[in-house]
Amino acid sequence: NEPCDGENRPYFRPGAGATRGQLTKIVSNAAGYSDVIPEAQHTFADVPPTNTFRMYIERLLLNRPGVMSGYTCGGPGEPCDSQNRPYFRPSNPLTRGQASKIVANTFYPGCILR
Numbered sequence: 001n002e003p004c005d006g007e008n009r010p011y012f013r014p015g016a017g018a019t020r021g022q023l024t025k026i027v028s029n030a031a032g033y034s035d036v037i038p039e040a041q042h043t044f045a046d047v048p049p050t051n052t053f054r055m056y057i058e059r060l061l062l063n064r065p066g067v068m069s070g071y072t073c074g075g076p077g078e079p080c081d082s083q084n085r086p087y088f089r090p091s092n093p094l095t096r097g098q099a100s101k102i103v104a105n106t107f108y109p110g111c112i113l114r
Helices: 020-030 054-063 096-107
Strands: none
Touching: 020 054, 020 096, 054 096
16 A cells, blocks of 8 residues: 655655564664674574574674573474574564663663663
C-alpha cells in the first residue's frame, strides 16, 4: 500500500520497529566498523555465515566485546550445539532496553547503565 512517487523514492517507515539484526547493522555502520570477519567465525548458534546480519554482529563483538550477550542455549527450541554457543535471535523484535544497551555499550563502553 505504498505507491511510488514521481521519483520512485523508497519508503523509510520511521514509525516501524526494528529487529535485533537490523539494529546491529545500524550501530556497526554508525560506529564505522569495517573489519573483515573470517568465514569460520560465528559466535551465535543461530547466526551462520550465510545470515544477512552476521558480519555486523561479529564486528560489534570484535570491537566492543560484551556489547551483547545473546540467549543461553538449552532453552525451548534452542538446543546446545557442540560448542554450547548462545543464540542471538536476529529476527526478533528488539526492546527499547536491548536497543539502549547495544547503543550505549558501543558508543559509551565505560558507562554503567542503571
